Amino acid sequence: MADPARSRQAGRALSLVPAMMGDVPPATDTRGPLVGRAVELDRLVGLVGVGREEPAGSAVLVSGDAGVGKTRILAELRDLAETEGWRVLVGHCLDFGDSALPYLPFSEAFGRLATESPVVARTLVEAAPVIARLMPARRVLPEQTTGGEAEPADATTIDRPELFAAVHGALEQLGRSAPLVLVVEDVHWADRSTREMLSFLFSRRFDPPVAVVASYRSDDLHRRHPLRTAAAEWSRLPGVTRLDLGRLGDADVRELVHSLHPAPISERAVHGIVERAEGNAFFTEELVQAAEVGPDAIPEALADLLLVRLDRLD
Numbered sequence: 001m002a003d004p005a006r007s008r009q010a011g012r013a014l015s016l017v018p019a020m021m022g023d024v025p026p027a028t029d030t031r032g033p034l035v036g037r038a039v040e041l042d043r044l045v046g047l048v049g050v051g052r053e054e055p056a057g058s059a060v061l062v063s064g065d066a067g068v069g070k071t072r073i074l075a076e077l078r079d080l081a082e083t084e085g086w087r088v089l090v091g092h093c094l095d096f097g098d099s100a101l102p103y104l105p106f107s108e109a110f111g112r113l114a115t116e117s118p119v120v121a122r123t124l125v126e127a128a129p130v131i132a133r134l135m136p137a138r139r140v141l142p143e144q145t146t147g148g149e150a151e152p153a154d155a156t157t158i159d160r161p162e163l164f165a166a167v168h169g170a171l172e173q174l175g176r177s178a179p180l181v182l183v184v185e186d187v188h189w190a191d192r193s194t195r196e197m198l199s200f201l202f203s204r205r206f207d208p209p210v211a212v213v214a215s216y217r218s219d220d221l222h223r224r225h226p227l228r229t230a231a232a233e234w235s236r237l238p239g240v241t242r243l244d245l246g247r248l249g250d251a252d253v254r255e256l257v258h259s260l261h262p263a264p265i266s267e268r269a270v271h272g273i274v275e276r277a278e279g280n281a282f283f284t285e286e287l288v289q290a291a292e293v294g295p296d297a298i299p300e301a302l303a304d305l306l307l308v309r310l311d312r313l314d
């Protein structure tokens with residue numbers, strides 16, 4: 001039986017979903033420059049097939065530490081793909097703890113599609129009515145199971161193979177009109193249903209050009225993390241390629257510092273940021289912002305992240 005407190009938490013979490021699905025104006029693009037990722041971006045674009053005369057279906061796992069730049073390189077991929085006439089669907093996994101919403105990134109992706117291209121979305125639903133279950137108005141709340149992971153509250157009425165096949169078919173249908181890339185971010189927070197959906201998509205061939213790209217934090221995958229086994233299995237599937245984003249080199253961090261801080265900055269300050277950031281793009285951005293306070297200042301957001309990591313240690 002469901003825990004009432006968890007159900008209420010899930011309900012509050014569900015109320016946030018429409019805001020992620022295009023019901024609010026898009027935020028101003030505040031992305032910083034992409035520095036030191038030319039090789040990785042070229043490889044990612046090549047794996048997806050953007051720019052090819054005859055792109056084929058593919059799957060890519062983008063991994064890396066928190067703050068290393070996964071979201072930034074995926075945003076660049078999205079821009080390049082859209083410039084080349086691709087359709088891009090994006091969904092995010094969120095950390096709701098035990099009340100993770102099933103299929104949340106797919107609901108976001110199809111929900112945004114319904115907002116931006118309602119005729120196209122209606123066509124998908126007409127071809128496979130079960131797709132409507134992923135639309136914002138038909139979202140299902142999770143129910144806590146004895147295994148500790150969320151399941152749809154009406155799981156007995158949802159035929160999972162039918163839903164998985166319907167999502168695969170919908171992506172193929174979209175891919176026939178234009179090359180398609182589906183991006184699912186932060187899979188380290190994915191619920192079991194989302195992981196199983198990705199497993200299905202990774203293991204099935206797409207006839208039209210459809211690429212599925214999933215990202216996750218490799219430093220979050222402790223030995224018992226549920227994604228650890230799944231990611232290892234995905235990496236062994238034919239057609240699935242793993243792209244690991246390592247830390248930036250010192251020269252790249254210096255370039256990033258100067259691009260983020262165009263005003264004159266002392267060599268001591270730059271050297272300090274390079275030493276403390278240790279090749280992490282997010283750390284670099286936060287330390288540059290804090291440089292005005294003092295050379296040894298630690299921004300609150302960065303301090304919180306470091307404390308969370310320290311709490312995991314014995």
